[in-house]
Amino acid sequence: MTNSEKNRLKDKAFQVFGVFCTFIGLVVLAIFLIDIVIEGIARIDWDFLTSLPSRRAASAGILTAWAGTIWILILSALIAFPLGIAAGVYLEEYAKKTKLSNFLEINIANLAGVPSIIYGLLGLELFVRFMKLGGSLLAGALTLSLLILPIIIVTTREAIRAVPRTIRDGSFALGASKWQTVWYQVLPSSFGGILTGVILALSRAVGEAAPLIVIGALAYVPFVPSSPMDEFTVLPIQIFNWTSRPQAAFLTNAAAAIIILLLITFLLNGVAVYLRHRQQKKIKW
Amino acid sequence: SCGGNSQEGGSDLSGSIQIDGSSTVYPITEAVAEEYRAEAPEVKVTVGVSGTGGGMKKFTRGEIDIVNASRSMNASEEQTAGENGISFVQLSVAYDGLTVVVHPENDWVKDITVAELKKIWEPEAQGTIMRWNQIRPEWPDQEIHLYGAGVESGTYDYFTEAIVGKSHSSRGDYTASEDDNVLVQGVSTDPLALGFFGYAYYEENKSKLKAVPVNDENDSNGAGAILPSLETVKNGSYAPLSRPLFIYVSSKAVAKPEVVDFVNFYLDNAGDLSEEVGYIRLPDNLYKEQKQKFQQFATGGATANKQ
Amino acid sequence: MKKPSKLEAINLDAYYGDFHALKSINVAMEEKAVTAFIGPSGCGKSTFLRTFNRMNDYIDGFRIDGQILLDGRDIYANDVQVDELRKEVGMVFQKPNPFPKSIFENVVYGLRIQGIKDKKILQETCEKSLRQAAIWDEVKDKLDKSALALSGGQQQRLCIARALAIQPSVILMDEPASALDPISSAKIEELIYELKKDYTIVIVTHNMQQAGRVSDYTAFFYMGELVEYAKTKTMFTSPHDTRTQNYITGRFG
Amino acid sequence: MKKPSKLEAINLDAYYGDFHALKSINVAMEEKAVTAFIGPSGCGKSTFLRTFNRMNDYIDGFRIDGQILLDGRDIYANDVQVDELRKEVGMVFQKPNPFPKSIFENVVYGLRIQGIKDKKILQETCEKSLRQAAIWDEVKDKLDKSALALSGGQQQRLCIARALAIQPSVILMDEPASALDPISSAKIEELIYELKKDYTIVIVTHNMQQAGRVSDYTAFFYMGELVEYAKTKTMFTSPHDTRTQNYITGRFG
Amino acid sequence: MRVQEKIIESLLWLSAAITILITISIVWVLLSESVLFFSEVSLVRFLTEKEWTPLFADKKFGILPLVAGTFLTTVIAIAVALPIGLTIAIYLNEYAHARFKTYIKPLLEVLATIPTVVYGFFALTVVTPFLQSFIPGLAGFNALSAGIVMGIMIIPMISSLSEDAISAVPRSLREAAYGMGSTRLQTAFGVMVPAASSGILVSVILAISRAVGETMIVAIAAGQQPRLTLNPFVPIETITTYIVQVSLGDVPHGSLEYRTIFAAGMTLFVFTFILNNLSFWIKKKYQEKYD
Numbered sequence A: 001m002t003n004s005e006k007n008r009l010k011d012k013a014f015q016v017f018g019v020f021c022t023f024i025g026l027v028v029l030a031i032f033l034i035d036i037v038i039e040g041i042a043r044i045d046w047d048f049l050t051s052l053p054s055r056r057a058a059s060a061g062i063l064t065a066w067a068g069t070i071w072i073l074i075l076s077a078l079i080a081f082p083l084g085i086a087a088g089v090y091l092e093e094y095a096k097k098t099k100l101s102n103f104l105e106i107n108i109a110n111l112a113g114v115p116s117i118i119y120g121l122l123g124l125e126l127f128v129r130f131m132k133l134g135g136s137l138l139a140g141a142l143t144l145s146l147l148i149l150p151i152i153i154v155t156t157r158e159a160i161r162a163v164p165r166t167i168r169d170g171s172f173a174l175g176a177s178k179w180q181t182v183w184y185q186v187l188p189s190s191f192g193g194i195l196t197g198v199i200l201a202l203s204r205a206v207g208e209a210a211p212l213i214v215i216g217a218l219a220y221v222p223f224v225p226s227s228p229m230d231e232f233t234v235l236p237i238q239i240f241n242w243t244s245r246p247q248a249a250f251l252t253n254a255a256a257a258i259i260i261l262l263l264i265t266f267l268l269n270g271v272a273v274y275l276r277h278r279q280q281k282k283i284k285w
Numbered sequence B: 001s002c003g004g005n006s007q008e009g010g011s012d013l014s015g016s017i018q019i020d021g022s023s024t025v026y027p028i029t030e031a032v033a034e035e036y037r038a039e040a041p042e043v044k045v046t047v048g049v050s051g052t053g054g055g056m057k058k059f060t061r062g063e064i065d066i067v068n069a070s071r072s073m074n075a076s077e078e079q080t081a082g083e084n085g086i087s088f089v090q091l092s093v094a095y096d097g098l099t100v101v102v103h104p105e106n107d108w109v110k111d112i113t114v115a116e117l118k119k120i121w122e123p124e125a126q127g128t129i130m131r132w133n134q135i136r137p138e139w140p141d142q143e144i145h146l147y148g149a150g151v152e153s154g155t156y157d158y159f160t161e162a163i164v165g166k167s168h169s170s171r172g173d174y175t176a177s178e179d180d181n182v183l184v185q186g187v188s189t190d191p192l193a194l195g196f197f198g199y200a201y202y203e204e205n206k207s208k209l210k211a212v213p214v215n216d217e218n219d220s221n222g223a224g225a226i227l228p229s230l231e232t233v234k235n236g237s238y239a240p241l242s243r244p245l246f247i248y249v250s251s252k253a254v255a256k257p258e259v260v261d262f263v264n265f266y267l268d269n270a271g272d273l274s275e276e277v278g279y280i281r282l283p284d285n286l287y288k289e290q291k292q293k294f295q296q297f298a299t300g301g302a303t304a305n306k307q
Numbered sequence C, D: 001m002k003k004p005s006k007l008e009a010i011n012l013d014a015y016y017g018d019f020h021a022l023k024s025i026n027v028a029m030e031e032k033a034v035t036a037f038i039g040p041s042g043c044g045k046s047t048f049l050r051t052f053n054r055m056n057d058y059i060d061g062f063r064i065d066g067q068i069l070l071d072g073r074d075i076y077a078n079d080v081q082v083d084e085l086r087k088e089v090g091m092v093f094q095k096p097n098p099f100p101k102s103i104f105e106n107v108v109y110g111l112r113i114q115g116i117k118d119k120k121i122l123q124e125t126c127e128k129s130l131r132q133a134a135i136w137d138e139v140k141d142k143l144d145k146s147a148l149a150l151s152g153g154q155q156q157r158l159c160i161a162r163a164l165a166i167q168p169s170v171i172l173m174d175e176p177a178s179a180l181d182p183i184s185s186a187k188i189e190e191l192i193y194e195l196k197k198d199y200t201i202v203i204v205t206h207n208m209q210q211a212g213r214v215s216d217y218t219a220f221f222y223m224g225e226l227v228e229y230a231k232t233k234t235m236f237t238s239p240h241d242t243r244t245q246n247y248i249t250g251r252f253g
Numbered sequence E: 001m002r003v004q005e006k007i008i009e010s011l012l013w014l015s016a017a018i019t020i021l022i023t024i025s026i027v028w029v030l031l032s033e034s035v036l037f038f039s040e041v042s043l044v045r046f047l048t049e050k051e052w053t054p055l056f057a058d059k060k061f062g063i064l065p066l067v068a069g070t071f072l073t074t075v076i077a078i079a080v081a082l083p084i085g086l087t088i089a090i091y092l093n094e095y096a097h098a099r100f101k102t103y104i105k106p107l108l109e110v111l112a113t114i115p116t117v118v119y120g121f122f123a124l125t126v127v128t129p130f131l132q133s134f135i136p137g138l139a140g141f142n143a144l145s146a147g148i149v150m151g152i153m154i155i156p157m158i159s160s161l162s163e164d165a166i167s168a169v170p171r172s173l174r175e176a177a178y179g180m181g182s183t184r185l186q187t188a189f190g191v192m193v194p195a196a197s198s199g200i201l202v203s204v205i206l207a208i209s210r211a212v213g214e215t216m217i218v219a220i221a222a223g224q225q226p227r228l229t230l231n232p233f234v235p236i237e238t239i240t241t242y243i244v245q246v247s248l249g250d251v252p253h254g255s256l257e258y259r260t261i262f263a264a265g266m267t268l269f270v271f272t273f274i275l276n277n278l279s280f281w282i283k284k285k286y287q288e289k290y291d
């Protein structure tokens, strides 16, 4: 075999390995999803969605859990969305390349990498103890808002950065002020991208269990929260709870709840992907 | 099984009741709370699982209404309660037989003595008693993996008291959890495991666990090694690991009518429900006694800081 | 005495951080004439052009020394408001940059941000500007369509209309035709020829022939220096400096 | 009978997906001569150049119809190995693109990937190629220094040396001097003049003067078509097609 | 109007400044409780003792067993994710069709969007029983299956970031390599990967940081027993699991036990802080290289 034949053979071999690696993750994912669906799908019915928790696996439902999840979702969005966008706009449009803005940037990159459980510790001291919010929805939502804030800021900045310089120049050249330019040109043009980021961040929040466990979200909450000060549980915690029970029937419940949680996450991600796709199609600079 | 003899429905009650504490008692309280939902749908009952110790801390600080307990309140907790102006009543709700378990495939452990348990669990064992054959030479030369209650749990206090001889004193190098489910998971999937937890958790998962007969080497309460069961716990021959389970209600809480209603409901149904979840019911007259005790406390005995 | 100049740079130096982008430029530009800036890539043409409406203000680290006078007033003086200045000095960019809005909204954007809401004024201005930019006939039936749907050449004329709508007296153009096809390019050239009756125009171009066709004066820049400034005819027939000569004959660039 | 041509395109069409980038091109290029491709931006010069070493192979959706012959052999035939082809047809790019390795490693890269390890051969080839690319004297003392530390003009000559090291017979150059300063640019032109003694060279350029100076033949492309192909002198003095004439005189582009 | 501009700018600035406030709060919360912890337990004990039994009678405060558990699961995760992720990155860049890439990348990223409790469930109920079928001594809780599942979760992190890094290598370098007759493999490993090495490194560091901080998978599947071991077959405990374990037990505010979770949290924070800054720093340097 000549050298170049050998090279070509290695090239082919790697290609095969590449296909293998690309699909191994997906195959595992598929096995997993199928396993979950087989285990849980039969358990899902109207009762399961509308029942309160119960000691009997067969009559336990996830009403309080998904209601809590929706509450958390909305509250976190209300808190993190305006803050994140404002911070993103400031950093991308206003901040001069000073030491301070550089520091802000490092800081945000760092926050994005802080493990979620640390945010739990922060929430425990700051919201639960110091602000005396207890294990309430509000404490949970605040904690998760801080967790997703860096993600929203980073994606907002990316979306804003994708608005071409020329659009800003065009606006400035017509005598528009900075804020007018941001408000009339930059934000409308980047809104799709920002929304995508916010939704992705929320889908992250929906799946979080660790920080909520740390701030003390409860195991047995047999009522649907009606105000932000109510105690709550969320789907991931309910799943964690059921998963740690040894009886097979509860594992089935966990699988069923996982299907619902995944539906919510995939739905959010799907919307985000769709928005991004539409955005990319619609606006060609 | 529920609510037969309680008040005329009481369904117009509303408000919230916060309960926390023992994981051992949790299944009973959970069952009661669930049945109570039919009784008073507007009352929001939340039940946490912080372990008896954790629950007691919250209870004595006045953060919760009722604490589940798998041991009696200790002196320092009583003191804190006093400092915070909280008086309380202790109510027995069921019996438990703390069960020692191994993996079903474990074919060497036929029984175990209290002395051996002490050898395994005492603080001195930490880092030294690591293999089965260190306990009994005929047992295999393999690692022993220990699973037990976490330090915040009453089970832990009770077990260390009964086995090691000193409450809250044990080795620390084992899988410790306040959540007995985790321990069941661990023991049932680990052939080298040995663990302990409340009877209900064994009862629920019998097929995946093997209970070990315990020999207290005291023939006065039954000779030889004894398995926990309805019988042996009730008649006290499963010693020293039989114990009563409690709830405590605070003086502040009984000011709320929904709490009074709930506790009455609890005591009315504790027998059936504790049996249903795998514990051993008290004799009926004892439940009556508990009700009276509570009645007294609720109607003005709030000063009587009695157990 | 000669006619007062519309725009003037006096001892102008410009820096991007440490980089010295323009080196003591002195030049005066006549009113209602077209001045072309030529020179190899990176020589500072755009930088210079953008000092006339202070478009470089937002670039971190950019600063100037010296003065830029518009009608004799220093536009970098403290009391000058940039937004007012930019209403006086319009700008058209290399790549057509319509906003992702309707054609109508593009043209009246400058008025809207001044707070003008009167429908009639807006409509009148829109038509007038589009006519001036010689694009009215092509778009009059689709004013509410997205400006992005226009061709590149139409977009560029729309951008010129947009600039005209706020009635500036000076129009800066940075390679306005370089991204366009030959036909659109020719249209823009014609338009410039028309516009210079009313406006003072400064245009950057890399196309010597274009400079020759449209401008009255030409300035040749090289590495941040203004090498030569003269009537376009003079410059193209008998350049003084050898660098100018080399550039014009295509030796580099 | 005329001298057999080194490279030949027969009825060549090329597509990027639906986009028809080259339209039935027929041309034959002489051995050991320099052929220049000129034409406005986007007319297909690079696309055509890259078909000669099948550099477009990895672009999704790219495909050709027709034939490209190298020494009479169809290089798109099934039995042709691209890596062998590229050893025969070297390429130099617009922007100098040395690998982020030492100068020495850059030059011998082509040998290394062929599996040649003999130190002596590598060193000899390195020196020879660098000499041929007229850069030996400038770098001989720092062969183990990073190639990225060289100036743009030196980097470009290094890239030429790198291409020469695998002893191709054809060298394709895509605007090899357009990113360089005038002096480096002149050096590359000289080098091309030297190299054509041994190599067949095809060069894309947008600088008419440069095409005039270095090439023997010129091909003018316009919107995917080969409009005119002739001896350079002929083309520049008396173009046939009006489009060619317009382009050469700077009417567009 | 100019006043309005100023007000808006200040509000925006305030929003950005909140992020600094968050960092300060995190550090303050961790520090204030840890300081109290270290006033009772010396840092030397914390760093050198080989056992972690702060809740028990014989209190030992050595963080090493928790660090070992964290290290073990992280190493396993990276051992899974790095080769697979990097191969995917190279494959997508050099071999796959652009169209294939546009479909497969978002699909792979689905792996990263699945909530971690779900992965925990997977590890405990599917992977562990599967592994037990051919690893006899494997305990029900173990580092191995948690690590593997965590590795699967972070594959897209490595593959996406590395792929971005490789794509960011100027096209001209790839063309140079092809122009010399390189095969795709030679181009990938001889030119692209070395040129993108800093970006790849960044992806790996971020993946490590992610694995170190991952909680639910290990809390569900890896066990809760602090053990100074590198044996992946037995129950261990990570720093994060310890915090969850204590939180579930609700250790009362103000006790030494309560402070242990902040000391553990501080340790975790320091690790991830170092890793994140390292990656940020490398990224900055690397961006400059190709601008």
Ligand SMILES: Nc1ncnc2c1ncn2[C@@H]1O[C@H](COP(=O)(O)OP(=O)(O)OP(=O)(O)O)[C@@H](O)[C@H]1O
Binding pocket: C016, C019, C021, C039, C040, C041, C042, C043, C044, C045, C046, C047, C048, C059, C206
């Ligand atoms: N924002 C900036 N920051 C730093 N340097 C810059 C910036 N903008 C331009 N420069 C530098 O200033 C010099 C002049 O740039 P300018 O854009 O004015 O050139 P130009 O003559 O318009 O070139 P072209 O014909 O390519 O448009 C160049 O060397 C450029 O690199």
Ligand SMILES: Nc1ncnc2c1ncn2[C@@H]1O[C@H](COP(=O)(O)OP(=O)(O)OP(=O)(O)O)[C@@H](O)[C@H]1O
Binding pocket: D016, D019, D021, D039, D040, D041, D042, D043, D044, D045, D046, D047, D048, D059, D206
């Ligand atoms: N990868 C690609 N995918 C799709 N279209 C392409 C691609 N590369 C080039 N084209 C298109 O093919 C046409 C010819 O491109 P090519 O690069 O050959 O032009 P060129 O003559 O070399 O231009 P320039 O002088 O700017 O280098 C252009 O219209 C271009 O947009």
Ligand SMILES: [Mg+2]
Binding pocket: C045, C046, C047, C174
């Ligand atoms: Mg410019």
Ligand SMILES: [Mg+2]
Binding pocket: D045, D046, D047, D174
């Ligand atoms: Mg080209």
Ligand SMILES: O=P([O-])([O-])[O-]
Binding pocket: B021, B022, B023, B024, B025, B050, B051, B052, B053, B069, B070, B149, B152, B153, B154, B155, B156, B178
């Ligand atoms: O019953 P405990 O959970 O306190 O052991």
